[in-house]
Amino acid sequence: MLGADIYFCNDGGNGSFTVQDSWSVAPQPPPSDVSQGGQDSIIYQHDITSLQNYSTRVLIFSRKLSTGDPFDTDIIHGPMDVIFAFSQSSELAWHGALNRMHSQINFYESSTAIAPSQTSTVSSSLLILHSISMYVAFIILYPLGIYVARYHRNLNRWLSIHTSLLSSVTSNVVVAALTAIIGTFGNTQSVHYKIGMAVIGLVGISSMAGYFATKLYMAHYRWSNLAAVFRYIHKYSGLLAYIVGLVDCYYGVVELSPTASEQVYYQLIFLVTVFIPPIGLYLYGEKQKHLNIDVKDYMGLNNLPxxxxxxxxxxxxxxxxxxxxxxxxxxxxxxxxxxxxxxxxxxxxxxxxxxxxxxxxxxxxxLIEKFGSLGRRGANSDDEEDEKLRQQYVVNNPTTYxxxxxxxxxxxxxxxxxxxxxxxxxxxxRDYDPTPRRSSKDVDDVTNSDSMLKESSLELGTSRVKRIPVHVNTFQHYIIGRKTLLTGPNARHPVYLFRLLFDEEDAEMHSRPGDSYLFQFVDDTGKLVSRSYTPIKVDSKGGIDFMIKLYNGEMTHYLSDAKSVRMRGPIPRTDLLNPFSESGCWKTLGLIAGGTGITPMLLIIDYHLKYCSRDPVTNRPNFHIHLLYANLDEKNIFGVKEIGELEERANGAITVTYIVSGIASEEFDGLVGNITPEVLIATMPKPLAQRKKFGLHLRVEADQPLQLVV
Known part of the structure; x- marks a missing residue:
C-alpha cells in the first residue's frame, strides 16, 4: 500500500513486542517515520495478550488525532478506511492476500469492536478464479497466439487460430479484472493493481487495432496505409501487453505468498512456468522453419486442380x-x-x-554492382569491342542496369x-519442366563434324545444363543492359541492338534457326502486350541480342524507354534445319530478307558457321549461302557490321547482295530497284527439281546437295 500510514506489531527479538509507526513508500517492508525524517507519533502502547484468549498477540496504543507529522494521516470525524493484516512469520514479511481485510471506522465513536457487516474478507474461490484466468491468459494462450502468428505452417488457417487464441486472452483478462473487483481484493494502490490496469488497456488496444487492421485491408487499397498503422499498433501493443502481463502475474504471485520463504518458492515456480512455454515454442518453431515442407501443405492447399x-x-x-x-x-x-x-x-x-x-x-x-563503376569484366573479356562499348555505355548511363x-x-x-x-x-x-535448350558447350564437346555428331547420338535441342537463363513457358523479367543504335540519323525508323541480360554473367542459352522469343509487358490499365523477336546468334552468353526496329507500336514504344521486359523462349516457329543431315546444316542456302527480316537470316548463318563441317585444309565451311538483303534506301540499311563479321568467318562461303528500292548514291555497292525474277536468278542458287516438305521448298537432285530457299 503506497502512501499509507502503517502501524504494525514488531517482534523485538527478546520476547517483547513494540508498535512501529511507519509510512509506506514502496512495495517492500515499510520503513519507520523516524528513518524517513519524521517522528514516532505513538504516545502509549501496552501488551494485553494475557487479557484475552482469541489472538496470538494483542497490543494497544494511542496517538494524537493530528500529529503535524507529514508521515502521519490525520484522524477525522467520520468513516475512515482501515486495512488489517496479519502474518504467522516472526519476521517483517508480506502477509499474503488471504491474511488481510479492510473496513471503515469512525474513531470518534465509542464502539470498541468492528461490526462483522463492516468487514470484507477475500473470497478464496474468486481469488482462485482470478489467478487461473491470469495464468491461462499469459502463460498458455498468449505464447500460443504469438507462436501461431509467427510459425504456424498452415498459412490458410493461422489467422483464424491466432484470432481465437487472442480473443480468449482478452476474455480471461476481463474475467480476472471482474473477479478482482467483485472480490474486493484489488488494492487500488498496489503495484499489481496498477500494472493490471495497464494490461487491460494494452490488451484492449491490441485487440481493437487487429480488428481495424483486418477490416481496412479488405476495404480498399486506399486504406492500406492506415491499415498498416493499425497492424503495427496491434503487433507491438500486443507484445507489450504480454510482457507487462507477465510482470503483473509476478506481482500477483508475490501478494499471494503468505511468508517470505514461501514467496521465494512461489516465485521460482512462476519463473519456470513463464519461460518454458515460450522458449519451447520458439525452438520448435525455428526447427519447423527449416523443414522441407511442400508449399501446398504450408498453405493448406492440397486439393486444387x-x-x-x-x-x-x-x-x-x-x-x-x-x-x-x-x-x-x-x-x-x-x-x-x-x-x-x-x-x-x-x-x-x-x-x-x-x-x-x-x-x-x-x-x-x-550489373553496375557486378562490374564496378566502369562496368569492367576484366582483361580476359571475350569481346574487347563489346567491352569498350559496355564501359562507355555504363559511364554515360550509370543507372541503366x-x-x-x-x-x-x-x-x-x-x-x-x-x-x-x-x-x-x-x-x-504440375511438376512439369519443359526440356531446356542445350548450351553451346554440349555441342562443342562433341565436334563440328557431321560424322562425330552421328556417332554421339546427341539430339540438338536437348540439354544437360540444369539451370537455364530463359524458360520456354515461363515469363521472367530481364534487364535491358544495352541499347545500341544501328541505323543512321536519317533512317525512317531507328533500329537498335537490344541486349537482355541473364541473371548470371556466365549463363548460356542456345537457339536454333526458326526459334523466336516472346517479349511481353503490362500497361497501366493491366493490358498485356506481347511480340515475338528473333535472336541474331545461336549461342548467347551473359545475355541475348535482338535487332528491333522502333515503330509507333505498343511494344516498341515501351521498349524505347524501358529498362526491363518480360521474356520467355525459345519458341520454335518452324523447323529450318536439314532433316537429312545429322548437324542440321544445308549444303546450299538461298536467303531473302527485308528490313528487320534479316535477324532470322543472321541466326541461320551463325548456326551453319558453328555446326557445319569444314575443309580440313582451307578451313572453308562445306556450304554456300546466298543472301539477298533488301531495304528502302541506304539510310535504312543496318546490320552491315554483323553481316561483315559473318562473311569473314565464312571464308568466302557467303555471298551477300544488297538491294534498295529507292535512290542510291554512287558509292552504294549493290542493286537498285525492286526484287524481280531476274534479280532472284542472278542472286539465288540455281534451282533444282522441287518437292515440298515441312512447308519449305526443298530442291533435290540425284547425287546433288540439298538446297533451301527462304
Whole structure:
C-alpha cells in the first residue's frame, strides 16, 4: 500500500513486542517515520495478550488525532478506511492476500469492536478464479497466439487460430479484472493493481487495432496505409501487453505468498512456468522453419486442380488475372482493389512467376554492382569491342542496369499477406519442366563434324545444363543492359541492338534457326502486350541480342524507354534445319530478307558457321549461302557490321547482295530497284527439281546437295 500510514506489531527479538509507526513508500517492508525524517507519533502502547484468549498477540496504543507529522494521516470525524493484516512469520514479511481485510471506522465513536457487516474478507474461490484466468491468459494462450502468428505452417488457417487464441486472452483478462473487483481484493494502490490496469488497456488496444487492421485491408487499397498503422499498433501493443502481463502475474504471485520463504518458492515456480512455454515454442518453431515442407501443405492447399504453364499463358492471353507464386496459381481479379500496393503492382505480375517479388528475393542484381563503376569484366573479356562499348555505355548511363520500377515492386510479404492471398488460390502447377535448350558447350564437346555428331547420338535441342537463363513457358523479367543504335540519323525508323541480360554473367542459352522469343509487358490499365523477336546468334552468353526496329507500336514504344521486359523462349516457329543431315546444316542456302527480316537470316548463318563441317585444309565451311538483303534506301540499311563479321568467318562461303528500292548514291555497292525474277536468278542458287516438305521448298537432285530457299 503506497502512501499509507502503517502501524504494525514488531517482534523485538527478546520476547517483547513494540508498535512501529511507519509510512509506506514502496512495495517492500515499510520503513519507520523516524528513518524517513519524521517522528514516532505513538504516545502509549501496552501488551494485553494475557487479557484475552482469541489472538496470538494483542497490543494497544494511542496517538494524537493530528500529529503535524507529514508521515502521519490525520484522524477525522467520520468513516475512515482501515486495512488489517496479519502474518504467522516472526519476521517483517508480506502477509499474503488471504491474511488481510479492510473496513471503515469512525474513531470518534465509542464502539470498541468492528461490526462483522463492516468487514470484507477475500473470497478464496474468486481469488482462485482470478489467478487461473491470469495464468491461462499469459502463460498458455498468449505464447500460443504469438507462436501461431509467427510459425504456424498452415498459412490458410493461422489467422483464424491466432484470432481465437487472442480473443480468449482478452476474455480471461476481463474475467480476472471482474473477479478482482467483485472480490474486493484489488488494492487500488498496489503495484499489481496498477500494472493490471495497464494490461487491460494494452490488451484492449491490441485487440481493437487487429480488428481495424483486418477490416481496412479488405476495404480498399486506399486504406492500406492506415491499415498498416493499425497492424503495427496491434503487433507491438500486443507484445507489450504480454510482457507487462507477465510482470503483473509476478506481482500477483508475490501478494499471494503468505511468508517470505514461501514467496521465494512461489516465485521460482512462476519463473519456470513463464519461460518454458515460450522458449519451447520458439525452438520448435525455428526447427519447423527449416523443414522441407511442400508449399501446398504450408498453405493448406492440397486439393486444387492442376495446370501447366501452357494453360496459364493461354488463360492470361484471354484476359485472366492469374499470377503464380511458389507453384500456386492465384486468380487476383477480385483482389485488385484491395491490394495495399494498388492494382499497378499486381498487373505487373500477371502471367509470370511472381515469387521473386512476393518473397523479396530479386536475383537480377544491377550489373553496375557486378562490374564496378566502369562496368569492367576484366582483361580476359571475350569481346574487347563489346567491352569498350559496355564501359562507355555504363559511364554515360550509370543507372541503366537498374529498373527502378521493377525494384519498387519487390517486397518480402508477411504471413498475413500470404493468408489473404490463399483465399484466391485456384490451382497448382504440375511438376512439369519443359526440356531446356542445350548450351553451346554440349555441342562443342562433341565436334563440328557431321560424322562425330552421328556417332554421339546427341539430339540438338536437348540439354544437360540444369539451370537455364530463359524458360520456354515461363515469363521472367530481364534487364535491358544495352541499347545500341544501328541505323543512321536519317533512317525512317531507328533500329537498335537490344541486349537482355541473364541473371548470371556466365549463363548460356542456345537457339536454333526458326526459334523466336516472346517479349511481353503490362500497361497501366493491366493490358498485356506481347511480340515475338528473333535472336541474331545461336549461342548467347551473359545475355541475348535482338535487332528491333522502333515503330509507333505498343511494344516498341515501351521498349524505347524501358529498362526491363518480360521474356520467355525459345519458341520454335518452324523447323529450318536439314532433316537429312545429322548437324542440321544445308549444303546450299538461298536467303531473302527485308528490313528487320534479316535477324532470322543472321541466326541461320551463325548456326551453319558453328555446326557445319569444314575443309580440313582451307578451313572453308562445306556450304554456300546466298543472301539477298533488301531495304528502302541506304539510310535504312543496318546490320552491315554483323553481316561483315559473318562473311569473314565464312571464308568466302557467303555471298551477300544488297538491294534498295529507292535512290542510291554512287558509292552504294549493290542493286537498285525492286526484287524481280531476274534479280532472284542472278542472286539465288540455281534451282533444282522441287518437292515440298515441312512447308519449305526443298530442291533435290540425284547425287546433288540439298538446297533451301527462304
Amino acid at each position: 492442376l495446370f501447366r504453364w501452357e494453360d496459364v499463358n493461354h488463360r492470361v492471353s484471354l484476359g485472366a488475372k492469374w499470377i503464380v507464386i511458389d507453384d500456386i496459381i492465384y486468380d487476383i481479379q477480385k483482389y485488385m482493389d484491395f491490394h495495399p500496393g494498388g492494382p499497378y503492382a499486381l498487373n505487373q505480375m500477371i502471367g509470370i512467376d511472381a515469387a521473386f517479388a512476393f518473397n523479396g528475393r530479386y536475383t537480377k542484381k544491377p 537498374v529498373d527502378e520500377k521493377l525494384e519498387a515492386l519487390i517486397y518480402n510479404h508477411s504471413r498475413y499477406a500470404r493468408n489473404i492471398l490463399s483465399n484466391y488460390a485456384m490451382g497448382t502447377l
